[in-house]
Amino acid sequence: MMIHEKERFEALFECASLGILVANDQGIIEMANSLLALQFGYENKNEIIGNPVEILIPRRYESTHHHHRAKFNEKPARRTMGVGRDLFAVKQDGSEFPVEVSLSHYSLDGKLYVIAFVIDITKRKEIENAVILQKEQLLETNLKIENLNDELEEKVELRTVQLKEALQEIEISRDELKKALNKEKELSDLKSRFVSMASHEFRTPLSTILSSASLLAKYIEADEQEKRNKHINRIKSSVNNLTGILDEFLSIGKIEDGKIEAHYDLFNIRDMINTVCTDIQPLAKVSQKIVYSHEGPDIANLDAALLRNILINLLSNAIKFTSEGGLIQVSSVVENDSISLSIQDNGMGISEKDQQHLFERFFRAANATNIPGTGLGLHIVAKYAELMNGTVTFTSELEQGTSFTITFNKEP
Numbered sequence: 095m096m097i098h099e100k101e102r103f104e105a106l107f108e109c110a111s112l113g114i115l116v117a118n119d120q121g122i123i124e125m126a127n128s129l130l131a132l133q134f135g136y137e138n139k140n141e142i143i144g145n146p147v148e149i150l151i152p153r154r155y156e157s158t159h160h161h162h163r164a165k166f167n168e169k170p171a172r173r174t175m176g177v178g179r180d181l182f183a184v185k186q187d188g189s190e191f192p193v194e195v196s197l198s199h200y201s202l203d204g205k206l207y208v209i210a211f212v213i214d215i216t217k218r219k220e221i222e223n224a225v226i227l228q229k230e231q232l233l234e235t236n237l238k239i240e241n242l243n244d245e246l247e248e249k250v251e252l253r254t255v256q257l258k259e260a261l262q263e264i265e266i267s268r269d270e271l272k273k274a275l276n277k278e279k280e281l282s283d284l285k286s287r288f289v290s291m292a293s294h295e296f297r298t299p300l301s302t303i304l305s306s307a308s309l310l311a312k313y314i315e316a317d318e319q320e321k322r323n324k325h326i327n328r329i330k331s332s333v334n335n336l337t338g339i340l341d342e343f344l345s346i347g348k349i350e351d352g353k354i355e356a357h358y359d360l361f362n363i364r365d366m367i368n369t370v371c372t373d374i375q376p377l378a379k380v381s382q383k384i385v386y387s388h389e390g391p392d393i394a395n396l397d398a399a400l401l402r403n404i405l406i407n408l409l410s411n412a413i414k415f416t417s418e419g420g421l422i423q424v425s426s427v428v429e430n431d432s433i434s435l436s437i438q439d440n441g442m443g444i445s446e447k448d449q450q451h452l453f454e455r456f457f458r459a460a461n462a463t464n465i466p467g468t469g470l471g472l473h474i475v476a477k478y479a480e481l482m483n484g485t486v487t488f489t490s491e492l493e494q495g496t497s498f499t500i501t502f503n504k505e506p
Contacts, residue, residue, distance in 0.1 A: 113212035118205060119167050121146050121160075133193075133214045135185035147210075152184045167206060170199040183212065192219045356397040356481040363394035363401075363433070367426055370405050374413070381419040384409070390428035396502060400478045401435070407471040408437040408498050414465055415496070416441030433502045440495035449490060475500075 107114060113130030117123050123143050131139040134150055142149070147163075148156050175181060175195040182190045196211040348354045371386045378384060405424075412422045416439045423438045444452065448459040453476040479486050479500050490496040 113214070115142070115147070115150075115210050115212070117147050117208050117210070119208070121148070121163055123147055124207070130212060133191075133212060134183065135187055135189075141186075150183050152182055152190055155182075163208075166197065166199075166208065170206060170208070172196075172198045191216050354400075354478075354481065356400060358395055358397060358482075360393055360395050361398045362392045363396075363426055363428065364388045364392045366398055366402060367405060367424060367435070370402055370409070371424055374406065374409050377410075378413050378422075379416070379418045379420070382413060382416060382422065383420075384422045384424060386424040386426075388426045388428075392428070394428055394433050395504065396433065396482055400482060404475050404478050404500060405435065405437070407475050411471055412437055412439040412441065412496075415439065429504070431504050433504055434499055436497060436499045438495065438497040443492040443494050443496055444490040445492055449488075452488070453486070 107125070108127050110127060110129065113133045114125075114127045115123050115130055116125035123145055126139045126142045128139050131137070131142055134142065136142055148159060151159055173196070175197060181193050181195055183193045184190050192215050194213045194215050198209045198211070200207055200209070367388070368386055371384045375384055409422065409424070416422060420440050423436075425436045425438075427434045444459050448457075451457045452459075453472050455470060455473045457473075475498075476486050479502075482502055484500050484502040486498065486500050488496060488498045
């Protein structure tokens with residue numbers, strides 16, 4: 095019976111599907127099956143039996159293995175070696191291979207024996223490593239794809255920005271071209287208006303100059319000086335009229351080209367307006383009277399030249415559109431935060447229909463077509479006031495008169 099049991103044990107031991115060895119408490123191998131010898135590259139298990147287990151362990155682990163074996167002998171228990179770590183064994187030729195080792199034990203005749211079950215996991219590790227490599231390659235590929243996607247998104251975003259900028263440039267170019275064409279059209283229209291206006295407005299003063307010059311040649315006697323003076327004054331007046339027309343056209347050109355700027359300086363506004371009123375009084379019609387009043391301090395901080403031109407334009411209009419014997423009132427007010435200039439007449443007035451076009455270039459009111467003028471004066475007034483951050487307001491009623499007020503902020 096004992097013989098049969100021994101044979102069955104030996105058959106199980108020898109035919110097991112994993113390598114098995116039995117070592118005593120000194121670490122000497124007393125038993126080993128053929129599979130173990132095959133795993134470790136030995137031709138015969140007897141080459142292993144009788145040797146210490148350290149022949150199967152890489153040298154780098156020998157120094158610690160004695161310590162681990164002693165601790166196991168103190169408290170033997172069934173367990174798996176190297177949980178969470180990779181274990182390696184060494185073959186007869188010195189090459190290493192990965193293994194899984196499970197330990198158990200038994201006692202016989204008072205002696206401790208340790209059983210080690212060894213599995214060669216080389217193939218499994220190769221598969222695991224292949225899987226890990228594939229995962230790494232997959233992660234690397236995914237990273238490359240993500241990077242490529244990011245690069246593509248950046249390129250798309252950059253291209254989108256470039257396209258938007260290109261479209262904006264096209265829009266800007268189109269707008270600039272449109273503005274240039276409109277400007278060209280305005281200049282062409284201005285030229286046509288100028289030619290038409292010049293041919294009409296120049297005709298009267300030129301005819302006056304020619305006729306007066308011809309008559310002057312006839313008045314050669316000493317007692318005809320009065321007649322000569324009359325025609326000389328008519329020539330002077332016509333020349334002044336022509337000069338005024340040309341000045342208005344030149345001013346429009348400079349305004350349109352942005353060549354006129356406001357230059358602020360302190361000056362005596364009362365003296366300046368008083369001088370202009372005095373200088374322009376001789377141009378007034380018979381019995382027309384210009385009256386000037388001022389309130390507040392005399393010193394103003396404006397462009398005196400632009401303000402003088404505004405005043406001359408408004409006074410000239412008041413004289414032209416007011417009958418003989420009419421009254422023209424000029425007033426200026428300097429306050430803490432503003433300066434205002436008003437010119438009021440009791441002339442023919444402006445219809446409500448015409449009032450909305452009053453500051454347009456070349457506009458002439460319906461009741462003023464028979465009175466000389468270019469239709470540029472009020473346009474220039476509005477532009478000059480705008481250059482000094484001023485505003486122009488007016489009230490008018492037919493046959494009652496017109497009042498213009500220009501208001502400026504005291505600080506530029």
